[in-house]
Amino acid sequence: MNLPAPRDTLFGCMWLPRIRAKAQQYKTGKLPEIYARPFCIPPAVDGQFLAHFQLDKDAILDACDLPDADFEAWFRALPNNSDAHIAKWNEIAVNLGRPGYPMAERLPWAISEYYQHIAHLNPQTVFATLEADEGIAHS
16 A cells, blocks of 8 residues: 555644545545545544545545645635644644543554554554554654
8 A cells, every 4th residue: 555654744734644645546436445435434533634634525525636736725824723623633643642632532542453563562542553564763
């Protein structure tokens, strides 16, 4: 599976290149089931991203194939989107799963259900869990 890393950015926004790539693969039926099942559902990272930017699954599916310049214009034109809003998302994103952040109660369950093979690493965030699962080194 070749997806951008969770911390990769597009237009300064973490997760944006990943959700865009997932949307493109989803549309063509090439997104593996492990990623397709939780694609854009509210309790997952995609859902957190969409809620933060006041988007829905259809909006990201409609925009994902735009050329980069048009995709950036679409993303930048979202209501209430600004550099500060993106920075706030980036701060939330890297902390998803920590106490006091979204997904804190869901992370232990996800590790026990889907990521037992990395549980010994004791990941403290959703991004750390995904990076360990996908073999992505993060400094």
